[in-house]
Amino acid sequence: MLLCIDTGNTNTVFSIWDGEKSIATWRTSTETQRTADQYYVWLTTLLNFQKVEADITEVIISSTVPRVVFNLRVFASRYFNCRPLVVGKPECLLPHAPRVDVGTTVGPDRLVNTAAAFDRYGGDLVVVDFGTATTFDVVAQDGAYVGGVISPGVNTSLEALHLAAAALPHVDVTMPEKVIGTNTVACMQSGVFWGYVGLVRETCSRIKAEYTRPMTIVATGGLAPLFNQGHKLFDYFDEDLTIHGLVVIHQYNKEQGNT
Numbered sequence: 001m002l003l004c005i006d007t008g009n010t011n012t013v014f015s016i017w018d019g020e021k022s023i024a025t026w027r028t029s030t031e032t033q034r035t036a037d038q039y040y041v042w043l044t045t046l047l048n049f050q051k052v053e054a055d056i057t058e059v060i061i062s063s064t065v066p067r068v069v070f071n072l073r074v075f076a077s078r079y080f081n082c083r084p085l086v087v088g089k090p091e092c093l094l095p096h097a098p099r100v101d102v103g104t105t106v107g108p109d110r111l112v113n114t115a116a117a118f119d120r121y122g123g124d125l126v127v128v129d130f131g132t133a134t135t136f137d138v139v140a141q142d143g144a145y146v147g148g149v150i151s152p153g154v155n156t157s158l159e160a161l162h163l164a165a166a167a168l169p170h171v172d173v174t175m176p177e178k179v180i181g182t183n184t185v186a187c188m189q190s191g192v193f194w195g196y197v198g199l200v201r202e203t204c205s206r207i208k209a210e211y212t213r214p215m216t217i218v219a220t221g222g223l224a225p226l227f228n229q230g231h232k233l234f235d236y237f238d239e240d241l242t243i244h245g246l247v248v249i250h251q252y253n254k255e256q257g258n259t
């Protein structure tokens with residue numbers, strides 16, 4: 001079985017796959033201090049609790065936080081006796097090489113989203129991922145990542161507002177009934193929610209105008225459905241896009257004899 005690990009700046013998702021079949025998926029917060037042994041204790045507790053029989057023999061990792069990769073590598077080799085594939089490292093092959101400026105790095109989550117979205121929807125895409133950052137990844141007709149846009153994440157924006165202004169509380173994002181708020185929380189929620197609807201709409205429309213070919217917009221990330229209520233911002237919402245990309249990239253490496 002394959003263990004897929006998707007580490008974002010806020011959360012890390014572990015997902016176990018038996019071929020094309022998902023066995024279990026769990027989420028934990030991303031912490032750079034966590035050791036290989038701590039990952040194992042956490043994972044086996046959940047496996048035992050849910051009575052999941054998992055015979056993990058392969059591991060693939062995408063991490064936007066470079067510092068956690070070392071401990072995840074130790075975790076894979078110590079407990080599953082395998083050398084993990086790490087997306088973005090030269091030893092992990094990609095179905096399509098990104099076309100970006102020489103010497104630049106592309107976030108591994110964006111490479112993974114690109115591979116997943118191309119597999120499911122074909123080319124000429126914008127992938128919008130609502131994570132710690134809101135990213136827009138442009139996928140060309142041939143499946144290559146050809147650039148995109150990075151905006152502050154929804155929760156990141158709300159948190160920044162709270163940290164920067166003494167009188168502004170911590171609030172959760174929601175879709176407000178009205179635009180004109182009549183209390184502090186409602187004003188903040190309105191600013192972030194409607195501001196984001198505008199941000200996504202304007203960014204996608206400008207990407208489409210610049211790209212010149214018809215494009216499909218695919219959204220992923222826990223907050224995507226919130227922004228799609230009645231606003232028709234996306235053509236598709238795909239909850240497990242990033243994990244699917246890890247399965248696709250792992251499969252590609254196997255086909256190339258690289259595991």
Ligand SMILES: Nc1ncnc2c1ncn2[C@@H]1O[C@H](COP(=O)(O)OP(=O)(O)OP(=O)(O)O)[C@@H](O)[C@H]1O
Pocket residue numbers: 007008009010011012130131132133172173220221222223226
């Ligand atoms: N309706 C909602 N209202 C508020 N928060 C939500 C809602 N739905 C999901 N969330 C939260 O939004 C966050 C977005 O999840 P997602 O996996 O897309 O990004 P993340 O894991 O936080 O970011 P990263 O991948 O950069 O670590 C999660 O923390 C999730 O708990």
Ligand SMILES: CC(C)(CO)[C@@H](O)C(=O)NCCC(=O)O
Pocket residue numbers: 008009064105106107108109110131132133135150
């Ligand atoms: C933009 C984030 C933080 C989104 O998770 C991640 O993809 C990242 O750290 N990227 C590196 C820079 C880039 O993708 O161009």
Ligand SMILES: [K+]
Pocket residue numbers: 008109131221242
């Ligand atoms: K994510």
